[in-house]
Amino acid sequence: MEGASGQRPLGVAVLGHGTVGAEVVNIIREDALDLQERIGAPLELRGVAVRDASSDRGIPAELLTTDAEALVRRDDVDLVVELIGGIELPRTLVRAALDAGKSVVTANKALLAAYTGELAEAAESHNADLYFEAAVAGAIPVIRPLTQSLAGDRVDRVMGIVNGTTNYILSAMDESGADYETTLAEAGRLGYAEADPTADVEGFDAAAKAAILASIAFHTRVTASDVYREGMSSITAADLTSARALNCTIKLLAICERISGPDGRDRVSARVYPALVPREHPLATVAGAFNAVVVEAQAAGRLMFYGQGAGGAPTASAVMGDLVMAARNRVQGGRGPRESKYAKLEIAPMSDIVTRYYVNLQVADRAGVLSAVAAEFATRGVSISAVRQEGAGDGARLVVLTHRATDRALADTVAALENLESVTAVTSVLRLEGSAE
Amino acid sequence: MEGASGQRPLGVAVLGHGTVGAEVVNIIREDALDLQERIGAPLELRGVAVRDASSDRGIPAELLTTDAEALVRRDDVDLVVELIGGIELPRTLVRAALDAGKSVVTANKALLAAYTGELAEAAESHNADLYFEAAVAGAIPVIRPLTQSLAGDRVDRVMGIVNGTTNYILSAMDESGADYETTLAEAGRLGYAEADPTADVEGFDAAAKAAILASIAFHTRVTASDVYREGMSSITAADLTSARALNCTIKLLAICERISGPDGRDRVSARVYPALVPREHPLATVAGAFNAVVVEAQAAGRLMFYGQGAGGAPTASAVMGDLVMAARNRVQGGRGPRESKYAKLEIAPMSDIVTRYYVNLQVADRAGVLSAVAAEFATRGVSISAVRQEGAGDGARLVVLTHRATDRALADTVAALENLESVTAVTSVLRLEGSAE
Numbered sequence: 001m002e003g004a005s006g007q008r009p010l011g012v013a014v015l016g017h018g019t020v021g022a023e024v025v026n027i028i029r030e031d032a033l034d035l036q037e038r039i040g041a042p043l044e045l046r047g048v049a050v051r052d053a054s055s056d057r058g059i060p061a062e063l064l065t066t067d068a069e070a071l072v073r074r075d076d077v078d079l080v081v082e083l084i085g086g087i088e089l090p091r092t093l094v095r096a097a098l099d100a101g102k103s104v105v106t107a108n109k110a111l112l113a114a115y116t117g118e119l120a121e122a123a124e125s126h127n128a129d130l131y132f133e134a135a136v137a138g139a140i141p142v143i144r145p146l147t148q149s150l151a152g153d154r155v156d157r158v159m160g161i162v163n164g165t166t167n168y169i170l171s172a173m174d175e176s177g178a179d180y181e182t183t184l185a186e187a188g189r190l191g192y193a194e195a196d197p198t199a200d201v202e203g204f205d206a207a208a209k210a211a212i213l214a215s216i217a218f219h220t221r222v223t224a225s226d227v228y229r230e231g232m233s234s235i236t237a238a239d240l241t242s243a244r245a246l247n248c249t250i251k252l253l254a255i256c257e258r259i260s261g262p263d264g265r266d267r268v269s270a271r272v273y274p275a276l277v278p279r280e281h282p283l284a285t286v287a288g289a290f291n292a293v294v295v296e297a298q299a300a301g302r303l304m305f306y307g308q309g310a311g312g313a314p315t316a317s318a319v320m321g322d323l324v325m326a327a328r329n330r331v332q333g334g335r336g337p338r339e340s341k342y343a344k345l346e347i348a349p350m351s352d353i354v355t356r357y358y359v360n361l362q363v364a365d366r367a368g369v370l371s372a373v374a375a376e377f378a379t380r381g382v383s384i385s386a387v388r389q390e391g392a393g394d395g396a397r398l399v400v401l402t403h404r405a406t407d408r409a410l411a412d413t414v415a416a417l418e419n420l421e422s423v424t425a426v427t428s429v430l431r432l433e434g435s436a437e
Numbered sequence: 438m439e440g441a442s443g444q445r446p447l448g449v450a451v452l453g454h455g456t457v458g459a460e461v462v463n464i465i466r467e468d469a470l471d472l473q474e475r476i477g478a479p480l481e482l483r484g485v486a487v488r489d490a491s492s493d494r495g496i497p498a499e500l501l502t503t504d505a506e507a508l509v510r511r512d513d514v515d516l517v518v519e520l521i522g523g524i525e526l527p528r529t530l531v532r533a534a535l536d537a538g539k540s541v542v543t544a545n546k547a548l549l550a551a552y553t554g555e556l557a558e559a560a561e562s563h564n565a566d567l568y569f570e571a572a573v574a575g576a577i578p579v580i581r582p583l584t585q586s587l588a589g590d591r592v593d594r595v596m597g598i599v600n601g602t603t604n605y606i607l608s609a610m611d612e613s614g615a616d617y618e619t620t621l622a623e624a625g626r627l628g629y630a631e632a633d634p635t636a637d638v639e640g641f642d643a644a645a646k647a648a649i650l651a652s653i654a655f656h657t658r659v660t661a662s663d664v665y666r667e668g669m670s671s672i673t674a675a676d677l678t679s680a681r682a683l684n685c686t687i688k689l690l691a692i693c694e695r696i697s698g699p700d701g702r703d704r705v706s707a708r709v710y711p712a713l714v715p716r717e718h719p720l721a722t723v724a725g726a727f728n729a730v731v732v733e734a735q736a737a738g739r740l741m742f743y744g745q746g747a748g749g750a751p752t753a754s755a756v757m758g759d760l761v762m763a764a765r766n767r768v769q770g771g772r773g774p775r776e777s778k779y780a781k782l783e784i785a786p787m788s789d790i791v792t793r794y795y796v797n798l799q800v801a802d803r804a805g806v807l808s809a810v811a812a813e814f815a816t817r818g819v820s821i822s823a824v825r826q827e828g829a830g831d832g833a834r835l836v837v838l839t840h841r842a843t844d845r846a847l848a849d850t851v852a853a854l855e856n857l858e859s860v861t862a863v864t865s866v867l868r869l870e871g872s873a874e
Contacts, residue, residue: 023736308739
């Protein structure tokens with residue numbers, strides 16, 4: 001059948017019919033005429049792979065199938081949209097699609113962060129497109145600006161809030177003064193946190209996104225296992241109070257940085273952790289479930305991208321943009337940007353990373369404590385920017401803010417502090433990111 | 438000569454060697470190895486067209502030429518970067534380049550806003566690319582997100598601060614309380630305003646950008662002459678004071694909106710004017726010479742893009758991104774997105790636009806004035822949200838804030854107020870944009 005434009009229709013297979021899949025199917029069906037004009041050929045939905053084809057999903061029953069692999073291999077499927085969870089099943093299906101020369105659009109960050117090399121090579125050798133704008137920061141265009149708009153620039157840093165669940169929790173804790181457990185439970189009730197929130201609160205989701213961002217920003221293959229990761233489940237109401245006193249808030253950040261190695265060669269740092277962020281930093285104002293990514297490039301300077309990082313419709317918007325581009329490439333010939341990994345930069349170990357730190361100590365309330373504590377910092381070359389004593393007696397605490405130092409020097413200092421007789425406990429250690437200094 | 442990658446080198450001609458041109462030439466020469474890896478072939482600078490080839494510009498003399506037209510037509514030139522001012526000369530050169538099948542990257546918003554149709558058709562019929570990310574908001578990726586990332590979504594509104602000079606002036610007036618003339622003079626001294634600031638302060642520059650944004654957001658050809666335009670040179674310190682009292686600031690906005698016409702068909706509104714913006718709106722916090730664009734789309738929700746909208750290096754970053762993409766297309770085959778004008782929406786007249794208004798009146802200080810003034814609003818269906826009296830006696834003023842109404846109803850009301858015996862003068866009328874209501 002020929003479309004109105006005279007072009008052969010392009011067949012689309014959608015794998016998964018959850019929140020995002022349902023929106024994608026909906027847009028393909030509702031906006032068919034607009035999509036056809038933008039692509040130059042009609043898009044035709046060939047099938048939707050689901051686990052259970054018996055439930056009513058508001059789409060014609062003949063489109064539903066439980067055999068995703070057969071759907072992907074159909075001759076009349078040109079484009080595959082992968083929106084199922086997990087890693088191994090989507091890996092098999094995406095490989096099958098690419099090996100059959102079909103272009104793939106996926107929102108699966110975990111898959112990409114683990115197997116981007118394998119998938120990119122499959123796409124390359126079968127001359128297919130592999131697009132994944134929706135894998136990082138939902139509707140916010142981040143992948144395309146990094147791979148295309150900044151293709152002639154030199155990116156130095158990508159720093160973002162890329163997980164809505166943790167940002168919702170941290171924003172709510174900052175506003176209400178409530179503790180982590182209470183706020184997490186509330187987030188679950190409101191639909192902002194999943195029943196098992198581990199991937200979000202322990203930073204696995206953000207780490208997968210950091211791997212993807214670092215790969216494309218620095219033209220180097222970075223996988224999730226290369227990303228240093230700390231979760232935010234240990235952040236307390238007291239940490240947020242201390243942060244406020246320092247005119248900061250706390251955000252779970254994904255940071256990808258180009259840093260200079262000891263041999264003068266650039267290295268890549270990719271890391272995820274909760275950090276103090278000064279209130280005047282653009283990321284500090286990103287509240288609730290919103291996402292934002294700040295990119296610093298040599299010619300462009302600092303750019304910020306802000307919007308909805310999750311949810312069915314916003315993620316579907318990103319998927320549909322990719323789908324239209326992959327479809328256009330089929331009609332016009334040509335391909336989207338390929339994997340760029342030529343720089344092959346080494347991954348810097350966390351111990352070499354230089355940043356600032358906030359250290360909260362429970363101490364004995366007596367003369368000489370500050371001097372003993374300060375000496376441990378000084379011995380390891382960690383310069384103190386500010387110290388404040390809070391409380392008195394058994395509740396006496398010292399809040400120390402440092403200047404820039406290596407993670408190694410700070411870790412050594414903390415180990416020494418823990419052995420100091422006048423220090424009862426090192427209550428928390430957090431990094432401070434995004435300060436002007 | 439074959440490049441290291443085995444691919445034939447791609448020849449680049451740069452037209453213009455001002456602030457941006459010099460940065461572009463610099464990046465092409467300094468980052469040659471990175472660019473080659475990203476493109477898949479070396480870029481080779483064939484020539485730089487300048488008005489005066491005698492001055493020392495730090496580039497080899499044999500690259501300089503005053504014959505731009507001959508440079509553009511050279512057989513060994515594949516890509517042309519147009520960075521000269523004006524409209525007619527660049528139009529001739531860009532046409533010549535496209536007609537010769539060369540891809541073109543331009544930052545020239547005035548050219549595009551006047552002749553986008555002609556140029557897009559030339560690109561189309563010669564299978565060349567025409568990229569122009571740098572024409573709107575400098576380094577901030579806006580064109581690519583709209584044409585590609587949101588290609589599967591439905592954009593409802595694009596609202597931005599796209600002129601750094603006027604934003605610098607309005608931010609400074611808001612901070613200092615100084616008047617327009619003083620602030621403009623200061624902006625000129627600091628290099629934020631040109632010797633002849635007309636294109637900036639009268640909104641011509643922003644209107645050209647609005648035309649480009651509206652065209653791509655709504656798949657409709659919109660030229661600069663379709664854009665309703667008011668400059669900001671009449672904004673007074675008193676306006677900013679009144680705005681502050683309403684918890685607003687004043688920004689020169691470019692607004693592109695999809696609105697529903699009387700026949701139910703969508704129409705496009707593209708307009709530029711200074712407007713009150715509530716302090717809590719993301720655009721209110723964009724200070725100094727920075728630019729920001731807010732895009733509202735049906736699936737994506739609200740997105741914001743923020744960064745440096747002008748300057749040599751930021752603009753060069755956008756130009757280089759386009760250049761790398763156009764060069765990649767030459768190497769890989771295929772083309773970038775073409776002009777999309779299928780929707781052919783009509784342009785809505787300004788009188789049909791619905792927004793809120795701030796009206797500042799000088800009035801006689803006596804009983805019954807407010808009632809007479811309110812009656813004029815009510816008669817024309819313009820509902821008042823708030824009224825405040827300022828001053829007394831000869832200096833008595835009424836500041837009226839309305840609910841949403843058509844521009845026609847507001848204009849009629851203002852005309853009637855001017856004829857009202859108790860109104861000495863209508864001091865200023867500004868629109869209020871971006872309020873939640």
